[in-house]
Amino acid sequence: MKLFHISHTDLDGYGCQLITKEFFKEGFFYNxxxxxxxxxxxxxxLEEIKNYKDENILLLISDLNLTFQESTDLDLEIxxxxxxxxxxxxxxxxxxxxxxxSAENFYWYxxxxxxxxxxxxxxxxxxxxxxxxxxxSAWLKPLVDSINAVDIWLEHETKNFEFGKVLMSMITKVxxxxxxxxxxxxxxxxxxxxxxxxKFLDEFDGHIKLDNEVHFxxxxxxxxxxxxxxxxxxxxxxxxxxxxxxxxxxTVVYKEQKGLLTYCLGSISIPANAxxxxxxxxxxxIDINKKGNASFRADGKIDVALLAAKLANGGxxxxxxxxxxxxxxxxIDYSExxxxxxxxxxxx
Numbered sequence: 001m002k003l004f005h006i007s008h009t010d011l012d013g014y015g016c017q018l019i020t021k022e023f024f025k026e027g028f029f030y031n032x033x034x035x036x037x038x039x040x041x042x043x044x045x046l047e048e049i050k051n052y053k054d055e056n057i058l059l060l061i062s063d064l065n066l067t068f069q070e071s072t073d074l075d076l077e078i079x080x081x082x083x084x085x086x087x088x089x090x091x092x093x094x095x096x097x098x099x100x101x102s103a104e105n106f107y108w109y110x111x112x113x114x115x116x117x118x119x120x121x122x123x124x125x126x127x128x129x130x131x132x133x134x135x136x137s138a139w140l141k142p143l144v145d146s147i148n149a150v151d152i153w154l155e156h157e158t159k160n161f162e163f164g165k166v167l168m169s170m171i172t173k174v175x176x177x178x179x180x181x182x183x184x185x186x187x188x189x190x191x192x193x194x195x196x197x198x199k200f201l202d203e204f205d206g207h208i209k210l211d212n213e214v215h216f217x218x219x220x221x222x223x224x225x226x227x228x229x230x231x232x233x234x235x236x237x238x239x240x241x242x243x244x245x246x247x248x249x250x251t252v253v254y255k256e257q258k259g260l261l262t263y264c265l266g267s268i269s270i271p272a273n274a275x276x277x278x279x280x281x282x283x284x285x286i287d288i289n290k291k292g293n294a295s296f297r298a299d300g301k302i303d304v305a306l307l308a309a310k311l312a313n314g315g316x317x318x319x320x321x322x323x324x325x326x327x328x329x330x331x332i333d334y335s336e337x338x339x340x341x342x343x344x345x346x347x348x
Contacts, residue, residue, distance in 0.1 A: 001056045003027030004045050008063035008117070009179070011164075011171045014190050015118030015147045016062035016093070021191060022136055023125055029187055031179070032332075038064060040332045046077055053086055061092040063117035065099030071106050093120045095152070116151035118144050139198040143167075146201070163207040167197060170214050176222060176235040180264045181250075181334060182242055192221050236274045243275055252286070252338065254345045257302055259284040263337045269320070272297035288337060292328030296321040310348050 003024045007013040009031045017029050028048055032041035042061075049057055059078070066074065078090050090108045095117055103111035112120055122144045125131050132140060142160075149157045150164025171190055179186040196217050200206035215231060222234040224241060243250065243260065252261045260275060262268070265287045272285040276299040283301040288294040294312050296304035298319045305321045308314030314323020325344075331337060 001058050002052050003058050003060065004030075004049055005060045005062070006030045006032060006041055006045055006064065007061070009033050010063070011147055011168045012117050012151045013063040014171060014187065014194070015116075015144065016121040017187065018191050018194055019118065019121050019125060019140065019144070020060065022140065023129060023132065029184070031183065031187065032064065034064070036330060037332060038066065038070065042070075042074060044332070046081070049081070049086065049088065053084075055087070057086065057088045059088055059090045060121075061090075061094075062121050063094060064092075065094050065096035065111075066092065066102055066109070068101045068105070071102040071109060075106055075108075091124075093117060093124055095120060114152075116148045118151070119148040139195075139201070142201045143194065143198045159207075163201065163210070166207045166211045166214075167194070170197065170210075175266070176218060176231075176238070177242070178239075178262070178265050180332065181246075181262055185242065189221060193217055232270060236270045239271045240274045240278050243271075244279065247279065247282075250334075250338070251282075252342050252345055254284070254302075254307065254348065257283040259286055261338055261341055262287045263334050264289050268295050268297060273299065286341065288325065288328065288341065290330045292325040294323050294325060296323070311344055 003020060003026070005017055005020050005027055007016045013031060020027065021029070028045065030041045030045055032038050045059065049059065074090070078088055081088055092109045094111055095113050095115060097111070097113050099109065099111050103109045110120070115123070122141070131137070146160045146164040146167060148154070149160035150168050155161050170193055174186065174190055174193070177186045177189050193214070197210050200210040200213070203209055219228070219231055219234055222238045224237055247260060250260050250262060252259050258281060260282055265271070266289065268285065268287045272287070276282055276285055276297065283298065284304055284307065285297040286294055294308070294314070296308045296314070296316070298304045300319065303318050305316050305318055308316060308321035308323040312323025312325050314321055316322055328340065
């Protein structure tokens with residue numbers, strides 16, 4: 001069975017996917033926040049499903065409550081694909097009461113407000129697929145219980161609740177790997193942290209020990225060599241390597257000069273400088289966020305204050321500037337961002 005799993009962007013959402021990843025091992029994973037992201041992510045998943053007409057497919061949505069209209073639209077799309085010969089099992093598992101109308105009208109929409117989505121997914125895997133072996137359950141179930149305690153706020157479950165609070169903070173503060181440009185790697189990073197965190201579950205004051213250890217867990221994942229460094233520097237080096245692997249796909253051109261374009265990277269001063277120094281054939285670096293705000297960086301080969309002024313009514317310093325694209329439209333598709341910026345550069 002081919003798994004397509006859409007989930008939320010918080011601890012509970014990633015907890016759901018950690019479970020299905022442990023069971024199915026492979027699959028297509030997506031994360032979305034509410035609003036436009038949900039619609040765009042469902043659209044993307046359905047497009048990729050069309051490549052697997054001859055396989056049994058499980059489309060699982062977790063920790064996301066769909067509006068009645070979103071549910072209606074999805075139901076129509078799945079029915080259309082089924083009519084065309086696709087073998088799709090659609091299942092939504094959620095705990096938000098705002099999805100009650102959808103749950104009452106669609107058989108595939110399961111709602112239980114007494115458990116967090118992670119716990120619902122864990123129980124679902126046992127009900128539908130015979131669950132996990134004893135070794136996996138030994139660390140996974142206590143982790144699920146901790147996520148459940150903090151997500152539905154069970155303060156009376158003191159041990160699980162306090163441990164869950166640390167887990168929630170840990171996942172929220174994962175900023176080292178961009179979740180749009182490198183969504184799969186970002187997700188793997190979070191899975192790694194959650195699995196490492198499970199080792200502290202049976203320890204006395206495990207939540208405190210985990211809180212102390214998160215910094216070092218991150219460094220262990222991000223280290224490319226045996227040499228230690230600050231977390232910021234390790235993150236920058238890791239990002240440069242990751243960008244280097246895909247830089248051809250992120251390249252934009254201004255006249256005869258070459259630049260790297262990222263989307264929603266944020267706080268680019270250290271990584272942009274590191275990338276430009278490691279790649280002397282690149283002249284500038286641009287990062288744009290969902291609101292159209294852009295940061296420009298260079299290393300002496302181009303005046304990005306002038307570039308920012310021409311492109312986005314911006315300005316600043318020769319090697320560090322900013323601006324805003326007022327006509328930019330939010331998207332989850334990097335290729336759309338690249339096309340938008342390259343067209344702007346071509347007109348200069």
